[in-house]
Amino acid sequence: xxxxxAATNKKNASSKGSGKGxxxxxxxxxxxxxxxxxxxxxxxxxxLDTLMLGALTSKMPLKEVLKSWDLLRTxxxxxxxxxxxxxxxxxxxxxxxxxxxxxxxxxxxxLSTLYERRHQVxxxxxxxxTLPETREFFKRSPELPDLCKLLVLAAIKEQPVIPMENWAQxxxxxxxxxxxxxxxxxxxxxxxxxxxEVPLVHAVMALHDExxxxxxxxxxxxxxxxxxxxxxxxxxxxxxxxxxxxxxxxxxxxxxxxxxxxxxxxxxxxxxxxxxxxxxxxxxxxxxxxxxxxxxxxxxxxxxxxxxxxxxxxxxxxxxxxxTTAKKKVTKKKVxxxxxxxxTKKKVxxxxxxxxTKKKxxKKVxxxxAKKVxxxKTSKKKTR
Numbered sequence: 001x002x003x004x005x006a007a008t009n010k011k012n013a014s015s016k017g018s019g020k021g022x023x024x025x026x027x028x029x030x031x032x033x034x035x036x037x038x039x040x041x042x043x044x045x046x047x048l049d050t051l052m053l054g055a056l057t058s059k060m061p062l063k064e065v066l067k068s069w070d071l072l073r074t075x076x077x078x079x080x081x082x083x084x085x086x087x088x089x090x091x092x093x094x095x096x097x098x099x100x101x102x103x104x105x106x107x108x109x110x111l112s113t114l115y116e117r118r119h120q121v122x123x124x125x126x127x128x129x130t131l132p133e134t135r136e137f138f139k140r141s142p143e144l145p146d147l148c149k150l151l152v153l154a155a156i157k158e159q160p161v162i163p164m165e166n167w168a169q170x171x172x173x174x175x176x177x178x179x180x181x182x183x184x185x186x187x188x189x190x191x192x193x194x195x196x197e198v199p200l201v202h203a204v205m206a207l208h209d210e211x212x213x214x215x216x217x218x219x220x221x222x223x224x225x226x227x228x229x230x231x232x233x234x235x236x237x238x239x240x241x242x243x244x245x246x247x248x249x250x251x252x253x254x255x256x257x258x259x260x261x262x263x264x265x266x267x268x269x270x271x272x273x274x275x276x277x278x279x280x281x282x283x284x285x286x287x288x289x290x291x292x293x294x295x296x297x298x299x300x301x302x303x304x305x306x307x308x309x310x311x312x313x314x315x316x317x318x319x320x321x322x323x324t325t326a327k328k329k330v331t332k333k334k335v336x337x338x339x340x341x342x343x344t345k346k347k348v349x350x351x352x353x354x355x356x357t358k359k360k361x362x363k364k365v366x367x368x369x370a371k372k373v374x375x376x377k378t379s380k381k382k383t384r
Contacts, residue, residue, distance in 0.1 A: 023177045023210075025162075025194040025203060032206035038066050039202055047123035047156050048079055048114075053201060054151035055107060055144060058165055059097040062209035068094035080121040083111035109142035126156055147208070155200050162191035162203055164211075167219075171211030 033039055039062065045053070052072070056065045071093040076082050082090055091097075091104035115121050126134055134157055138149045150163030164172070169187055172178045178187045195203055 023175055025191055028210050029198050029203055029206045032062060032209055036062055036066055039205065042201065043199065045201060047126045047152060050155050050201065051123060051148045051152050054148035055103060056094060057205050057208050058145035058147040059103055060094065061212045062205055064096040065205060079111055083108060083115060083121055106142060106144050110144055113141055126152065131157055151204055160192050161188035162195065164188055164207060168208045168211035170216055171214040172207060174214040175210060
């Protein structure tokens with residue numbers, strides 16, 4: 001089916017590709033302007049701008065090129081900011097490219113090379129270089145889509161060609177604009193002769209956009225098969241991942257059940273251990289209590305014996321005291337009796353003394369009175 005379609009396309013291209021095909025460069029550019037008005041705004045490009053437009057144009061239709069161009073110029077201050085940004089950040093600006101990340105890496109490597117060699121992110125030195133020097137520069141530079149170099153050589157070094165990538169020439173042959181019988185160089189020169197007042201960069205972008213509309217059936221079939229294979233591989237990978245996930249989930253479930261069982265056993269063992277410890281503590285407490293009770297009983301017995309001994313001693317002491325008290329009473333009575341007897345004696349003696357003293361005083365008074373009387377008598381005698 002694909003081979004038959006390709007043969008039919010080649011036949012149509014041969015009948016239309018005499019160089020005077022029904023589709024002209026002017027009509028293609030005009031249609032591009034009508035569908036993408038902002039294309040006309042792309043002008044006054046420097047050498048590096050031209051290189052970057054070539055990179056985008058080779059990888060996506062014109063509508064997407066213009067979107068990505070606008071994003072790059074608004075999301076980044078200049079090309080140097082793109083150089084120091086990550087490849088993934090740059091790739092986000094052209095999501096419809098064949099391989100956005102690969103293209104972002106290529107652009108960043110080219111910008112880094114420029115900075116390392118020239119200490120600035122600029123390609124303007126190309127204008128002063130000879131054509132061989134320019135080709136040598138690109139030969140020693142990181143890999144870029146062919147259209148980047150071809151567009152710079154045509155637009156900046158003014159080579160008289162409309163640069164086209166090989167795949168795009170195939171699309172334009174199928175579209176009837178180019179002749180299959182001519183060489184690649186001759187086709188590009190023929191297109192240049194049709195350029196007229198159309199800006200070269202606009203023509204290149206419009207032509208490659210047209211080529212995107214006429215893809216190679218064999219390539220498309222290969223892409224389709226590749227896409228189907230990738231989908232199948234992705235499906236198989238997803239299924240394998242699902243099975244693996246189910247397997248892991250089952251293993252995790254089993255592990256969780258075992259862990260739960262183990263935890264329950266450990267909990268039971270811990271409970272049994274705790275119960276044994278409690279029983280052990282209770283037994284120890286009971287043993288201690290029995291020992292304490294035994295000690296208390298022994299202490300009570302000892303105290304009772306001590307109390308008995310103390311009571312006996314107290315009784316004995318009381319008896320001794322009673323005996324002593326009785327003895328003291330007897331002694332006291334004897335002493336009192338003796339004292340009374342002695343006091344009586346003393347009283348009698350005192351009384352006797354008093355009586356004697358009284359007698360003596362009476363005698364003395366009598367004697368004194370006698371003296372007084374005698375004195376009076378003597379005194380009376382003298383007076384006479």
